Amino acid sequence: MKKILSILILTSVLALSLSAQTGSEIMQKVIDAQKVNSSAMDIQMTLVDKDGDTSTRRIQTLILNENDLTKTITLFLEPASVRNTRFLTVENSGRADDQWIYLPSLRKVKRIAAGDKDGSFMGSDFSYSDMGSSGSSVDDSVQTILREEKYNGRNCFVVESIPNAGTDNNYGKYVTWVDKTSWLTLKVEFYSKDGRTQIKELNSENIVKENDHWLAKKITMETLASGHKTVLDIKQVKYDIPLNPGYFTTTFLETGRAK
Amino acid sequence: MKKQVILLLLLLTAAMAFGQDGFGDIFGSEEAAETQKSVVLNGEIGFDYKSYLDDSWNSDKIFLPFTNLNLLFTTDSIPVEAKIRLTLEGNNLDTILTVGDIVSELSLRSFFSFGYLDLGLLKIEWGKGDGIHVIDPLNPLDQSNGISCDINEMKRSELMAKMNFYIGGNGLFEVVYKPYFHPVETASTGRWMVKDFTGFPSPPDTELPGYSQVAARLTSTIGIFDLGGMYYYGYMTEPGMKFIFTPTPLPTEIIFTKAQLFGLEAGWALGPFTFRTEGGYWLSEDREGMISHLYNDRAVWLAGFDFMIPGTTLFISVQEFGSYVVNFDSSNPLDMDTGMSYGDNAMTNSVIAAVEGSFYQDKMKIRMAGLYLFEANGYMILPTYTWNIKDDLELSVTGQIFGGDDEGPNPYYAWRNNDSISLNLKYIF
Numbered sequence A: 001m002k003k004i005l006s007i008l009i010l011t012s013v014l015a016l017s018l019s020a021q022t023g024s025e026i027m028q029k030v031i032d033a034q035k036v037n038s039s040a041m042d043i044q045m046t047l048v049d050k051d052g053d054t055s056t057r058r059i060q061t062l063i064l065n066e067n068d069l070t071k072t073i074t075l076f077l078e079p080a081s082v083r084n085t086r087f088l089t090v091e092n093s094g095r096a097d098d099q100w101i102y103l104p105s106l107r108k109v110k111r112i113a114a115g116d117k118d119g120s121f122m123g124s125d126f127s128y129s130d131m132g133s134s135g136s137s138v139d140d141s142v143q144t145i146l147r148e149e150k151y152n153g154r155n156c157f158v159v160e161s162i163p164n165a166g167t168d169n170n171y172g173k174y175v176t177w178v179d180k181t182s183w184l185t186l187k188v189e190f191y192s193k194d195g196r197t198q199i200k201e202l203n204s205e206n207i208v209k210e211n212d213h214w215l216a217k218k219i220t221m222e223t224l225a226s227g228h229k230t231v232l233d234i235k236q237v238k239y240d241i242p243l244n245p246g247y248f249t250t251t252f253l254e255t256g257r258a259k
Numbered sequence B: 001m002k003k004q005v006i007l008l009l010l011l012l013t014a015a016m017a018f019g020q021d022g023f024g025d026i027f028g029s030e031e032a033a034e035t036q037k038s039v040v041l042n043g044e045i046g047f048d049y050k051s052y053l054d055d056s057w058n059s060d061k062i063f064l065p066f067t068n069l070n071l072l073f074t075t076d077s078i079p080v081e082a083k084i085r086l087t088l089e090g091n092n093l094d095t096i097l098t099v100g101d102i103v104s105e106l107s108l109r110s111f112f113s114f115g116y117l118d119l120g121l122l123k124i125e126w127g128k129g130d131g132i133h134v135i136d137p138l139n140p141l142d143q144s145n146g147i148s149c150d151i152n153e154m155k156r157s158e159l160m161a162k163m164n165f166y167i168g169g170n171g172l173f174e175v176v177y178k179p180y181f182h183p184v185e186t187a188s189t190g191r192w193m194v195k196d197f198t199g200f201p202s203p204p205d206t207e208l209p210g211y212s213q214v215a216a217r218l219t220s221t222i223g224i225f226d227l228g229g230m231y232y233y234g235y236m237t238e239p240g241m242k243f244i245f246t247p248t249p250l251p252t253e254i255i256f257t258k259a260q261l262f263g264l265e266a267g268w269a270l271g272p273f274t275f276r277t278e279g280g281y282w283l284s285e286d287r288e289g290m291i292s293h294l295y296n297d298r299a300v301w302l303a304g305f306d307f308m309i310p311g312t313t314l315f316i317s318v319q320e321f322g323s324y325v326v327n328f329d330s331s332n333p334l335d336m337d338t339g340m341s342y343g344d345n346a347m348t349n350s351v352i353a354a355v356e357g358s359f360y361q362d363k364m365k366i367r368m369a370g371l372y373l374f375e376a377n378g379y380m381i382l383p384t385y386t387w388n389i390k391d392d393l394e395l396s397v398t399g400q401i402f403g404g405d406d407e408g409p410n411p412y413y414a415w416r417n418n419d420s421i422s423l424n425l426k427y428i429f
Helices: A007-015 A021-034 A249-255 B002-015 B031-035 B088-093
Strands: A038-048 A055-064 A068-078 A086-090 A098-103 A106-110 A141-151 A155-165 A175-181 A187-193 A198-210 A213-223 A230-237 B040-052 B062-074 B081-088 B103-112 B115-122 B158-167 B173-180 B211-221 B225-245 B248-270 B273-284 B298-308 B314-325 B345-361 B364-373 B380-389 B391-403 B420-428
Touching: A021 A213, A086 A249, A098 A249, A106 A249, A106 B248, A141 A175, B225 B273
Parallel strands: none
Antiparallel strands: A038 A055, A038 A230, A055 A068, A068 A086, A086 A098, A098 A106, A141 A155, A155 A175, A175 A187, A187 A198, A198 A213, A213 A230, B040 B062, B040 B420, B062 B081, B081 B103, B103 B115, B115 B158, B158 B173, B173 B211, B211 B225, B225 B248, B248 B273, B273 B298, B298 B314, B314 B345, B345 B364, B364 B380, B380 B391, B391 B420
């Protein structure tokens, strides 16, 4: 769930790292273009089933980078059944992330294992691993540039990424369209573990530049077998703003107030 | 108690001001401003329909509408929050309602630079266990309607003051004062009665200064470990009984055992596993175990883990918990520890396990939970199916199955005819 709003970056981190020099440069540019000291995002998540029925989730997330390590706090606002659920992830150097969740129904902060990555995030088409992957490394995959082509009117690199054997990954292959101008991922195809069957597809729209940062304000993930879609709308985003470190503590999880 | 509730209601009214959801200070008055509210009101309304397989009681079928209302008042101008939880159940309507019947929680939280103060009718959960604890002495459990999956639903809120001091970003030092004491609540009649106490004396009034209690707890995080230590000075929640011999034993007085509890807790994550442990020692006023109507020293423990099976949405949780009575004397049948034991064993051990699966974008959940008490072959099985019809509308079907040996105060044996199936529909707002 970490880096929830930087899905484009994250999928890029998963998908991009090229054995060739050009691939490495692309990956580095993608990462550099999105690097911030802090960010805050207000997101609406709309779930759309194959009949067109919709339901809405609302989350706000704060991200703070300190010494190349990321802390993320996510607050769930809607629906009512999850309101005021708070989720804290602290990235560590050399070991797994620390993760705690505060569930209002239990009124208790619980530590949870960072390995629970396969589950659906808030009933959406995103898994927890889709939403964040600080532990993932570009070295975990073999990257191949397939071609260069236009996608939605933008010039893109199309990159195939195959995770190395033994790495912890939900997918067997990714194919990613990287915009040469913004260095955002405009489209990602996710394949089954055998790499043969496409399972999901992610598309980015409304590419804008705000405060010198490129951003996709609308991201859609579709599960192809069910026809179920999840649309992320970035309602607000702020970069490099001062954030109270007190937000990134278990005390904030428990009380909802940063000291 | 009623006076205190009214006083707290007045304090709540005084504290009413503005409230907010979300990071309002960051997202300001733009999109997120729509979440600004003066008062946050949420809760649920719905009904339970429970049918017992055994119809030897009048209450073989129960229709129970319920409403839970949570009101949270917060203010930016002064660092105070006030919370009230009102519970109204259909069966309450048959009797004259008191404030205490409706107000299930009522509290004020005041923030300071160094911590925060909680005051009121509170439910506090201590310990790293998942829904089960052995070092969680502040709220007595209400077992008069059997057992619930939700420990907070079984807890009685208690009047207390709790000061919480920040220790760094992730540490907390809590100090608690409880003016009164209430024991564990069990059914004296009906299908949930474990033992027939007809003819026994009434318990003493424990809403007296002499029954006040204090407790403290320090928790923090070191590396992958969440650690804690606690201390409690008060009473064991189980009642003891004094007897005279005429020549048969005749109960004359209910006594509560004064005791201290020292506890430690730890939780940590390793790979896909989350581990949880608790350990404690009850230091009784009857350390040598010579007084029959008092409980002896007791060691308690809990250890467990949970994890998500890789590649699935199946979540598994297992916990073992138990106790060992020090200086246990099985030769004295009137000794409270002997009377409350299973098969004259100083030790009790139980394991509780659950498997939960989530399907169709979390629209459907299936959970199978079970508990097994080794010394009395007691068991409880709780299957649950939940269907989220809409985000705010939930339907669930729950079963309860009990059984066990006629050994000691085995509640699962006593409830062996209470197998049931219930339907719950609730709207969450």
